[in-house]
Amino acid sequence: MFDERQLLDDGRNYTFRAMQAYLDESADMFGLQAGVATERIAKACLVRRSPALLAELQSNSFSSLAALLGLTVVTLPGQRPKVRTVGLQVAFARLQAIGVQIDASRESLEKFIEARNWSTHGGAGEFDLEETAANFVKIIDSLLADLHFDRYSFWHVHLAQADRLKNGAEQRHRERVHKLLADAAQRFKSLSEAECSILQTRATLLVFVEPKHRRFDCPACGNPGLLSGEYVSAQNLASEDGEGIQWAMLEVEDFLCYCCELRLNGRSEIHAGNVQPIVTVTHDEAIAQVYASDPDQDGSDMQ
Structure with a gap:
């Protein structure tokens, strides 16, 4: 029912559309396509281990679990077993729980999911297209590494853009962390000698x-x-x-x-x-x- 290769191929198709939307500066379309692409590839990573990892953990989840495992479920006449799978946020959580390294901070993942939700469901809200696209590339590359799939073949005509976004995001990240260090150093330096001594004694203890x-x-x-x-x-x-x-x-x-x-x-x-x-x-x-x-x-x- 859920095949790793099919999910990966679907994710690649949606990624192509997302990158085209990014080049057209269509933020909503990018958020929609990038969200679907990421969810498909994240699910491919889960299916690679077991289709059961896609099942929602609810009281009525057995029929979904059985169907994902290829088992026949007896239902009432006229009814079909419903297969409910996890969404993007839960997929991320499960991947991280089983040790898959995603090259994005918790804040970056949350911002990406918010952008996807705004694009999908509408309503008030906006997001930075450049930042979201950079997070998208970093997340996708992490998932591709887990799938042992060649990123050059995956990004194809958009490889140069993907590299530019990723490198820019890494540079901005380094600058942000360096600012955190500089601000912290200045904060401590601005304290009086007595205040520094108290804090140092407390920290030592x-x-x-x-x-x-x-x-x-x-x-x-x-x-x-x-x-x-x-x-x-x-x-x-x-x-x-x-x-x-x-x-x-x-x-x-x-x-x-x-x-x-x-x-x-x-x-x-x-x-x-x-x-x-x-x-x-x-x-x-x-x-x-x-x-x-x-x-x-x-x-x-x-x-």
């Missing part, structure tokens, strides 16, 4: 109670800050005495400084802000951190 692998000096003011993110399993590495030690990695997704109030969210901001993106820790310590943040978890589902 707050950071001291956290494990060493989560501590990182702020790239804006140089004071101690904290890393947070997701712990994932790493391969076994041998120690110097020959005994195996199981390691894990903290994939950093957030940084917070208690002195200048710098906050970096998402892996793209972490990279642009020169914050360490991955920290290696012992497996036992990682499990302890997972359990401390959620006592119902035992670390066994760590990726």
Whole structure:
């Protein structure tokens, strides 16, 4: 019923129309076509793993789930089983939950979905065409990487425009993060010596109670800050005495400084802000951190 290749081909067709609308500066048409294209390709990524991932999780979702899995559902005479699949927002959430990396911040994804909704349903609202098109290219390229599909063949005649949009978005992103750092540094610098001392003492105490692998000096003011993110399993590495030690990695997704109030969210901001993106820790310590943040978890589902 839902085929990965067919979804990808549909997504490519809608992408062509979206890029034509972008060149024609037709914002509403772009939002509509880009939204459909992204949803089709996101669904292709889900179907690649299992068609069941498309099913809505509601009380009446069994018929949809069975149909997606190719199973026959007995219905009353004259009725046909209804197949209800997830929308774009839920598709994004499921992809991220299973580890698919989408090269866009949470804010960028939300803005893109809003633009798509305004174009689809109408009503009050407007969006920046250039910014939305840049987000569209970055999102699509992330999905194509997951599908192992050649982006040059996908974008075809619009490849140059896609590259220009993506490069421009990355430059604007770097500039925005650099401004966050500059503003935070200036904010701390403007404080009196007494205020700085109080904040530094507080930050030292707050950071001291956290494990060493989560501590990182702020790239804006140089004071101690904290890393947070997701712990994932790493391969076994041998120690110097020959005994195996199981390691894990903290994939950093957030940084917070208690002195200048710098906050970096998402892996793209972490990279642009020169914050360490991955920290290696012992497996036992990682499990302890997972359990401390959620006592119902035992670390066994760590990726």
